[in-house]
Amino acid sequence: MVNHNCFYIAWNGGLVGKINPFQPNGPVAPGMFSGRLKEIQILEKGLFQTKNGNPLNFLITGERGIGKSSLLNYMRPLADGSIKSPDFERFDFIVINISISEKMGLVTLIKLIERNIKRKVGKVEKVRNFLDDTWSFVQRIKVMDSGVEKAAVVEDPDLLIDDLAYSLSQTCMRLTSPEKGEEKKDGIAFFIDESDNSPPELRIGYFFKVLTEMLQQHDCSNVMFVAAGLPEISEKLYSSHESSLRIFSELKIKELRPEDRYYVIEKGVERGNEVNAEKTTITKSAKSHISTLSEGYPHFIQQFSYSAFEFNSDGEISEDDVLSGAFNPGGALDAIGSRYYASRYHEQIKSDEYRAVLSIMAENMNDWTTKSYIKDMFSGSEQTLNNALQALTSRRIILRNQSKRGEYRLQQKGFALWIKLFGERGK
Ligand SMILES: Nc1ncnc2c1ncn2[C@@H]1O[C@H](COP(=O)(O)OP(=O)(O)OP(=O)(O)O)[C@@H](O)[C@H]1O
Ligand SMILES: [Mg+2]
The missing domain is CATH 3.40.50.300 (P-loop containing nucleotide triphosphate hydrolases)
Structure with missing residues (x-):
């Protein structure tokens, strides 16, 4: 009986909140597909x-x-x-x-x-x-x-x-x-x-x-x-x-273009308004923040939108809702990190110095970065840097440029972005 009530309340929205239309956890339904x-x-x-x-x-x-x-x-x-x-x-x-x-x-x-x-x-x-x-x-x-x-x-x-x-x-x-x-x-x-x-x-x-x-x-x-x-x-x-x-x-398959990112966000809000009695709107600057933060990664768009939707309490998703939803504990970045990158970042890399190397590289997203540039930015010894590059390469967390000596890059833009944003939150 109690369970039944919970179900009823959840589906009625209102009492426990609105049904969140964004889908960070699985492939998007054809009706909300963009680009x-x-x-x-x-x-x-x-x-x-x-x-x-x-x-x-x-x-x-x-x-x-x-x-x-x-x-x-x-x-x-x-x-x-x-x-x-x-x-x-x-x-x-x-x-x-x-x-x-x-x-x-x-x-x-x-x-x-x-x-x-x-x-x-x-x-x-x-x-x-x-x-x-x-x-x-x-x-x-x-x-x-x-x-x-x-x-x-x-x-x-x-x-x-x-x-x-x-x-x-x-x-x-x-x-x-x-x-x-x-x-x-x-x-x-x-x-x-x-x-x-x-x-x-x-x-x-x-x-x-x-x-x-x-x-x-x-x-x-x-x-x-x-x-x-x-x-x-x-x-x-x-x-x-x-x-x-x-x-x-x-x-x-590459990142979504800005207009396609906007479409994902707008379509989601529209879908939310179809299933919830209480209407939601979103400001232009909130959309622009989601678009920029996501860099066009669809799972980031869905997750940032989802978290902003959750965070919003006054019916209008604002820039603040996006930022709080993104950076607060339990927010979008935590969710993205634990789904895609956390094990690689925390479990496979035991040393903070190795993580520092990744952060330096992440500034360049997944473009090639020269070892001399990393060395300039890195506060540890050259030996540690060598060990880090060696370990990260052998675990395939970073790639070594086969055609140009001394160049390395992160495998994925998404991972680079997460490190960058995650680092921001850490500060
Ligand atoms: N074209 C799109 N429009 C809107 N949302 C999308 C689109 N493509 C993907 N998404 C969203 O991005 C996330 C990841 O999508 P999907 O599961 O299709 O990716 P994938 O490449 O198959 O991932 P994996 O490598 O984990 O299998 C999901 O939350 C999905 O809703
Ligand atoms: Mg898939």
Whole structure:
């Protein structure tokens, strides 16, 4: 009874506050999505080409929290036709949505693909029977897999990928040239998130390379792969198959432009006013502060806006609300730090002097900084500086310039920004 009341009160707003419309903890809903017009157009063209028999594949890369998953979330309903694309006729792809985990093996990946396809297209009985036949190799893996105790049968990955390519091409052909009474589809679009998680055993580069080539050999030309992940995915693809990168066009996701940052903030406030009885407004200078503080990092925009919304008590979000929400304990910076950077900054770096080196470098964001510049700014000894650069490089917290001696940079702008802002708060 008590719980029930709490729920009621929380949802009614008023008594315990308003429902906060900002989403710092997960991909943004398509309705509050901002910017990325160029990327969306490129992906739409990819869908159009794939629909018309010229399949294209994309690799979406970008730092943590830059908006890769949000972009995938935005593209999925466009691809399956739930929303009409502004520039093309309504697409009608079967959309397969997969997230790679750190322990995923090839068999699991294949089972996930099979399961998703059956879920999406297996509603009509005739098609279901067709799918059961076409994907029967997966049942065989299951038997072998569970039939042997402990030492699970390790199947030859080449054979598995060959089976997968065959089944996928058969399925795609059936969907694009259906039998009487069945719905015609544009093809199959794969959205594979968190690809950078791929363990070496998954050989993700080899998987994509061989699969796409085999699909071609089987005359299957309506399957598109969109893989998203942190920038190191490129390295992973390359190390598991040297030419696997060539099958993808890379879309590097960058910071949002100022007008797109404003849109995120305004759309959020608008959404808040739809769900809350009590209205909220935001001043121009509050928006400008959020935009500047965030430097265009979408997760920072969401978090600063969220905290400002929480902090505000008079119905108008002001510059003060933004600043208090950002810098107060428990505010935006704390939240951002503990989600993304704190473990790297505090646990992996035990020494204040090493952190001082990072602060000096952060002034330059993630641009290359020369060792002599750091030395000038650093109060410790040269030996300590050498040790710091060595340790930070080997932990991949900073990068060493391969083509220019004595230059280092932070891996991510977001991390640099956090160090800068965090340092500010410390003062
Ligand atoms: N285009 C956008 N418009 C508005 N908000 C966005 C946009 N893109 C991302 N965000 C917000 O930024 C945050 C991070 O987004 P998202 O989870 O998509 O990033 P990501 O790159 O997938 O992160 P990760 O590397 O952790 O997987 C979320 O709070 C999300 O709401
Ligand atoms: Mg993501």
